Amino acid sequence: MIMRYIPHTSQDVEEMLKVIGSNSPMSIDDLFAPIPKEFRLKKPLSLPSSLSEMELKAHIESFAAQNKAHEYVSFLGAGCYRHFIPTLVNYLGSQGGFLTAYTPYQPEISQGTLQTIFEFQTMVANLSGMECVNASMYDGATSLAEACLMAKRLTPDRTKILVAQNIHPDYREVCKTYLDTQDVELISIPYDSKTGLINLKHLKENIDSQCLAILVQSPNFFGMIEELESIKHLLRHSGSLFIVVVTEPLSLALLKSPGNSGADMVVGELQSFGNSPSFGGPHVGFFATRLAYVRAMPGRIVGQTVDKNGKSAYTLTLTTREQHIRREKATSNICTNQALLATRTTVYLSTLGEQGLKKLAKWNHSLANQLCERLKGTAKLRFDSPFFNEMVLETQKPLDPIEKRLLEQKILGGVRLEKYYPELKNCLLVCTTELNNEEQIQKLCEAF
Amino acid sequence: MKLIFEKSSQNRSSFDFPEFEEKNSIPQKFLRNPFESLGLPELSELEVIRHYIGSSNKNFNIEKGLYPLGSCTMKYNPKINEDMAALHGFAHLHPYAPQHLVQGALALMVEIEQWLCELTGMKAVTLTPAAGAQGEFTGLKLIRAYMKDKGLKKTKILIPDSAHGTNPASTALCGYDVVKVPSNSLGILDPKTIEEILDDEVAAIMITNPNTLGLFEENIGHIAKLLHTKEAFVYCDGANFNALMGQAKVADMGIDLLQFNLHKTFSTPHGGGVPGAGPVGVVEKLVPYLPIPRVIKEKDTYQLKFNFPKTIGRVKGFYGNFGVLVRAYTYMRALGGDGLTKASQMAVLNANYIKKRLKNTYDLPYNDRPCMHEVIFSDKKQLKRGIKTLDIAKRLMDYGFHPPTIYFPLIVQGSLMIEPTETESKEEVDRFCDAMIAIAKESEENPELVKNAPYTTAVLRVDEVKAARNLILKYQKK
Numbered sequence: 001m002i003m004r005y006i007p008h009t010s011q012d013v014e015e016m017l018k019v020i021g022s023n024s025p026m027s028i029d030d031l032f033a034p035i036p037k038e039f040r041l042k043k044p045l046s047l048p049s050s051l052s053e054m055e056l057k058a059h060i061e062s063f064a065a066q067n068k069a070h071e072y073v074s075f076l077g078a079g080c081y082r083h084f085i086p087t088l089v090n091y092l093g094s095q096g097g098f099l100t101a102y103t104p105y106q107p108e109i110s111q112g113t114l115q116t117i118f119e120f121q122t123m124v125a126n127l128s129g130m131e132c133v134n135a136s137m138y139d140g141a142t143s144l145a146e147a148c149l150m151a152k153r154l155t156p157d158r159t160k161i162l163v164a165q166n167i168h169p170d171y172r173e174v175c176k177t178y179l180d181t182q183d184v185e186l187i188s189i190p191y192d193s194k195t196g197l198i199n200l201k202h203l204k205e206n207i208d209s210q211c212l213a214i215l216v217q218s219p220n221f222f223g224m225i226e227e228l229e230s231i232k233h234l235l236r237h238s239g240s241l242f243i244v245v246v247t248e249p250l251s252l253a254l255l256k257s258p259g260n261s262g263a264d265m266v267v268g269e270l271q272s273f274g275n276s277p278s279f280g281g282p283h284v285g286f287f288a289t290r291l292a293y294v295r296a297m298p299g300r301i302v303g304q305t306v307d308k309n310g311k312s313a314y315t316l317t318l319t320t321r322e323q324h325i326r327r328e329k330a331t332s333n334i335c336t337n338q339a340l341l342a343t344r345t346t347v348y349l350s351t352l353g354e355q356g357l358k359k360l361a362k363w364n365h366s367l368a369n370q371l372c373e374r375l376k377g378t379a380k381l382r383f384d385s386p387f388f389n390e391m392v393l394e395t396q397k398p399l400d401p402i403e404k405r406l407l408e409q410k411i412l413g414g415v416r417l418e419k420y421y422p423e424l425k426n427c428l429l430v431c432t433t434e435l436n437n438e439e440q441i442q443k444l445c446e447a448f
Numbered sequence: 449m450k451l452i453f454e455k456s457s458q459n460r461s462s463f464d465f466p467e468f469e470e471k472n473s474i475p476q477k478f479l480r481n482p483f484e485s486l487g488l489p490e491l492s493e494l495e496v497i498r499h500y501i502g503s504s505n506k507n508f509n510i511e512k513g514l515y516p517l518g519s520c521t522m523k524y525n526p527k528i529n530e531d532m533a534a535l536h537g538f539a540h541l542h543p544y545a546p547q548h549l550v551q552g553a554l555a556l557m558v559e560i561e562q563w564l565c566e567l568t569g570m571k572a573v574t575l576t577p578a579a580g581a582q583g584e585f586t587g588l589k590l591i592r593a594y595m596k597d598k599g600l601k602k603t604k605i606l607i608p609d610s611a612h613g614t615n616p617a618s619t620a621l622c623g624y625d626v627v628k629v630p631s632n633s634l635g636i637l638d639p640k641t642i643e644e645i646l647d648d649e650v651a652a653i654m655i656t657n658p659n660t661l662g663l664f665e666e667n668i669g670h671i672a673k674l675l676h677t678k679e680a681f682v683y684c685d686g687a688n689f690n691a692l693m694g695q696a697k698v699a700d701m702g703i704d705l706l707q708f709n710l711h712k713t714f715s716t717p718h719g720g721g722v723p724g725a726g727p728v729g730v731v732e733k734l735v736p737y738l739p740i741p742r743v744i745k746e747k748d749t750y751q752l753k754f755n756f757p758k759t760i761g762r763v764k765g766f767y768g769n770f771g772v773l774v775r776a777y778t779y780m781r782a783l784g785g786d787g788l789t790k791a792s793q794m795a796v797l798n799a800n801y802i803k804k805r806l807k808n809t810y811d812l813p814y815n816d817r818p819c820m821h822e823v824i825f826s827d828k829k830q831l832k833r834g835i836k837t838l839d840i841a842k843r844l845m846d847y848g849f850h851p852p853t854i855y856f857p858l859i860v861q862g863s864l865m866i867e868p869t870e871t872e873s874k875e876e877v878d879r880f881c882d883a884m885i886a887i888a889k890e891s892e893e894n895p896e897l898v899k900n901a902p903y904t905t906a907v908l909r910v911d912e913v914k915a916a917r918n919l920i921l922k923y924q925k926k
Contacts, residue, residue: 003791005526005782005783005787005870006787006790006791007871007874008797008873008874012874016798016874017797019804020800020803020804022804028797031793031796031800031818032695033818034663034818034820035664035666036666036669039697039701040696041696041697044786046566047784047785048781049784049786050782050783050786051781053528053782056782059781060774060778060781061535061537062552063538063553064532064535064536064552065552066551066555067537067549067550067553068549068550069541069546069550070537070541072549076542080542080544082542088462088496091497092496092500092501094530095504096504096509096511096512097503097504097505097509098500098503098504098507098509098719099530099717099718100525100718101719101720102517102520102721103718103720103721104720106508107907107910108906108907109506109845109850109902110508110720111503111906111907112504112506113507115451115503116500118921118922119451119452121922122453122487122922123487126485126486126488126922127486131922133921135721138579138723138764139578141762141764141765142582142763142764170762170765173761174761174762174764174765176761177589177739177761177762177763181621225478229477253486254474254480255478255479255480256479256480256481276539276771277539277542278533278538278771279538279541279543279550279553279766279767279770279771280543280765280766281578281765281766281771281772282578282723282770282772283765283766284723294919300721302921303916303919304921305910305911306911307911308908308911315912317912317916317919317921318916327626328616328617328619328626338721339722339723340717340719340720340723341719341723343719343720347496347500350452350489350499350500351462351493351496352462352488353456353460353488353490353491354485354486354488355459356461356463356464356465357486359465360465362470365471365473365474366469367468370469370471372473373471386473386475387473388474412546434465
């Protein structure tokens with residue numbers, strides 16, 4: 001068996017065993033002597049044997065070939081967005097220096113990663129309107145959960161977190177999983193059935209001295225833009241933290257930033273910036289907050305400093321918050337993050353740049369408006385609030401035959417909302433990005 | 449080197465667009481001030497390329513040389529993994545596409561689960577956790593759910609003093625108390641010590657096997673029995689799984705659950721801090737509590753299922769790091785059962801070879817016990833000349849190597865944890881040992897040289913105190 005990833009020939013093995021055994025005979029088996037005999041496997045693993053690269057490629061490609069969804073026209077969004085990925089992102093993201101390096105614990109030989117993450121932190125801080133950003137989280141859902149944990153650390157005596165019901169269902173479920181061992185009650189704030197926005201009256205009624213944070217998504221799961229300043233106004237004397245979550249970060253290029261609207265923490269998902277949908281992961285979460293709270297922030301942070309000769313350098317900093325130092329008192333258990341995807345995001349934002357990102361956001365929004373204009377009588381907007389590139393369409397007729405018709409034309413028309421919100425029957429969450437065109441939009445509208 | 453913002457020039461661009469008809473329906477009050485900068489740079493394509501190639505070149509990486517970070521398993525990241533993960537039939541899949549259109553993805557997930565079960569003897573594996581630490585958190589939640597379901601009052605988790613920091617951190621996150629278990633003089637856990645602290649309130653022990661000293665926990669069988677008599681679980685941190693493939697199955701040792709680190713053992717790329725994946729394998733009694741969704745094969749179709757009444761719920765958005773699973777599965781199929789077995793054998797061979805070559809030069813804290821896939825030395829001998837582990841690590845960079853893991857585990861003073869992995873040749877391993885021996889000689893004859901290393905890197909030793917005291921966490925134009 002020739003193993004292209006394992007260099008050892010039988011001669012290498014023989015020589016090395018001789019050295020280890022000080023010239024007395026020794027076998028590979030002897031190296032495993034510390035494992036008690038009763039646990040040593042008596043027969044080989046019941047697994048297929050190795051494959052040559054040709055056979056391997058064919059085998060894995062056969063799995064990919066069984067998938068058809070990527071060949072369809074898609075209007076699916078809901079927290080995972082299809083955007084064009086510029087060639088530069090794949091090229092630069094696959095450089096060995098970024099791909100095969102590890103955590104930059106040794107700054108002298110990791111300046112590439114450290115500087116790139118510093119650039120990432122800068123770009124995300126600017127887009128979100130916040131003072132400091134960490135080196136990334138697993139995904140948007142866990143970044144929201146970690147924001148809740150951080151909020152609890154900052155105000156440990158309070159016990160309530162108000163959660164907008166129109167936040168992505170996965171995100172709310174992950175918060176539940178992470179918070180159920182903490183002394184925190186998650187209270188759901190319903191949405192207004194006309195606007196699709198968080199019900200401000202309900203929110204106001206629930207804000208009290210026990211309230212440690214309010215979680216709001218904007219644009220929300222229905223694609224509607226929340227009135228962040230109005231919400232901030234309600235919170236202004238409460239001492240509660242205002243946490244805004246963003247699942248479509250392209251919206252940040254067009255809309256007033258959550259930071260400028262008064263958010264204390266802005267978290268969410270950056271998958272749209274240079275990373276494929278990839279059937280739900282890996283994606284890349286971000287975490288931004290005020291400088292005053294930085295010592296309570298989870299995750300890695302890169303800071304600027306100098307080296308022995310006064311040359312500008314970057315290094316991981318404030319590491320005493322982290323698990324390898326504080327262990328059970330750490331701000332989080334997070335160790336690895338999503339650095340490669342954060343690198344791709346940085347390259348993406350550098351490639352699109354100042355003008356490009358603004359224009360792309362406008363283009364996405366324009367297509368969404370085009371869709372609205374083309375809607376025929378049998379489908380209309382369910383909520384009457386401003387949107388970015390996603391909206392909820394309600395049909396008069398049942399969705400099953402409409403979906404069937406669309407599938408026959410190889411169109412994925414949207415995400416059905418009934419399973420998440422039973423009251424939203426015949427409702428479809430539809431997203432338009434620069435990968436959709438006029439013709440596709442026309443076909444979608446004709447199907448209703 | 450300048451930041452990308454400092455290379456920016458107004459109106460340069462790397463991206464252009466087809467024409468489109470602009471339509472706006474957002475009221476002014478929600479819009480950004482159009483004259484407000486997004487704070488993004490403006491460069492042409494070639495400028496962007498030069499900047500990031502420049503950055504990439506400053507990183508030591510596996511393609512440059514040996515990266516012996518103990519406990520990280522820095523093995524070769526096969527290029528074909530990247531190509532496979534990038535196939536449109538994987539990369540372009542939206543998680544909410546109808547299930548009948550993503551059968552290939554679901555089938556792959558079931559396959560990888562089966563391989564992980566065969567490697568360990570576990571009954572089922574959840575693929576949802578995004579990293580090892582999240583896998584640990586998931587495992588602890590499973591234990592918690594089981595205990596609650598059975599009406600057992602448990603408050604403590606036993607954790608060895610040599611454990612990785614994520615173990616107690618995950619434990620605290622799960623609302624359990626940490627009870628530290630000291631390792632014995634041989635560097636492994638002693639059943640007697642455990643018997644002394646074991647009581648009815650212990651929910652589980654979190655071990656790493658082989659442990660963070662690179663030693664196999666020889667008493668694991670006995671320890672597992674002790675925990676089981678108290679209706680407690682044995683959790684295994686699978687970070688060091690690279691030593692065990694095809695040699696032993698963790699289920700046979702009495703381990704009830706473990707998390708894998710796909711970005712370690714299964715070659716998915718480390719990416720400067722990953723993305724990873726931390727699947728968790730469990731024995732039968734924990735299956736009902738597994739997180740959702742799970743992928744189930746029914747007759748000839750694969751389905752994502754959510755209806756498990758006793759589940760701990762979701763730990764992550766969507767279904768897990770599918771793109772990482774593709775890479776890991778590609779690796780597993782490339783090696784096959786025979787290859788994975790050989791990988792563990794050669795990993796252990798390389799580590800023992802390094803141990804033999806360096807044992808007379810560096811202090812072995814655990815007196816020459818056979819090690820598994822990694823070996824620990826300390827700086828005890830070099831301290832006599834004022835040279836510490838940090839200095840040795842920095843000097844290694846001048847020799848063209850990434851340093852080993854340093855100052856971990858905490859129970860060894862001045863620890864140097866070396867894990868070569870199986871993808872390093874005898875020549876590269878010899879080069880590394882030669883460098884280590886040369887540095888030891890320098891420590892004797894010219895300690896100042898070692899103390900002030902490195903000299904040949906992009907930057908020299910950095911001022912970490914200044915970084916923390918004078919926080920600069922983003923670029924700001926003067």
